[in-house]
Amino acid sequence: MVIINKEFLEEQNAVIPYDNRGTFYGDGVFETLRCYNGKALLFEEHYFRLMSSMRILRMDIPPFFTPEFLEESIHELLFKQGLHKNHARIRISVWRKSGGLYTPNDLSVNYSISSSILEDIFINVTNNEVDLFKDHFVYASMLSTLKTTNKAVNILAGIYASENDYDDLLLLNQNKMVVEAISGNVFLRKGDQIKTPPIDDGCLNGIMRTHIIKQLKKMLNYNFVEETITPFELQRADEIFTTNMIRGVQSITKYRKKSYTNETASELIESLNETFFD
Structure with missing residues (x-):
């Protein structure tokens, strides 16, 4: 079952017009949420990111698109x-109405x-073996920080990973610096310092x-910084892990000939499970 414009189908x-702007021009945004016992984890953060993304893309936000409306819609769909008593994944997709060219x-x-x-x-x-994806770059701008329906670089990286037996790939920006993985943000640990690329x-x-990031700043055994990651640092790192809302924290176990530990990732996963599922 799917909700489309308030209707359960x-x-x-659940069909939409062939000329919808999401498929014609990638003119859309989405949020992927993880739910447990009928409630979305970190719902408020997801809601405000969705509203911010819609405003940046100059979409008209419907008056009924309140936190209460979306939260109730999610709960009703899960029920x-x-x-509603399981672990579940929710995707909210928003696309501009049909009409016009660009x-x-x-x-x-x-x-x-x-x-x-x-x-x-x-x-x-x-x-979780990875490599660098060098065929195409993520161009650093405000748009690259949003969850839009225009994800060609991630799609092509996913195809490359599948064809070459990698579990994930690390994406580069136009300056050839590491920015993220196919489906998540990337963190690197060397000794007691942990870093992740800045927005x-x-x-x-x-x-x-x-x-x-909030959790790492509370952990006294690590120093955390938001700082550019160069490809050369990958070989020298003790640990690399990725994060997203569905999988939480995932260790990268191998990059080329380098293998990594997973102690920080394991510590963070334990904390996440205690926070959200205990």
Whole structure:
């Protein structure tokens, strides 16, 4: 079951116009939320990022698009799907209404909310080999920090990873600095210092990224900085991990001939599970 513009529809009946601007021009944004027992984790942060993204893209925000409305819609969809007592994934997609070429005729929007089951609590991986994706770059700008429906670089990186038996790839910006992974932000630890690329480098302004940064700043055994990561640092790092809302924290176990530990990632995963699922 899917919600499209307030209407609950079975998936086979959930159709949208062929000329919708999300597919014609990538004129849309989305949020992916993790839910547990019928509630979205860090919902307020997701809501405000969605509103901010819509404003930046000059979309008209419907008056009914309140936190209460979206939270209730999510809860009702999970209940109808029988997922209100499970771990679940929610995607909210927003795209501008059809009409116009590059310049839209109408700044108002359509939206959908879909759900799917997740298996369990946050669990770290035991094998996660990566490499650099050099075919295309993330161009650092405000738009690159948003979750838009224009994700060509991530898609092509995913295809490259699949064709070359990598579990993930690290994306570079136009200055050939490491900015993120295919589906998450990246953190690097060398000794007791942990760093992640600043938003200005072009990485996604991730909700889990922000949460993990707050957690790291409370941990007295680490010094945390937001600082550009060069590809040369990857070989010298003791640990590298990625973050996103669905998987939490995932260790990178191997980059080329270098293998990494996972102690910080394991510590963070334990903290996340205690915070959200205990």
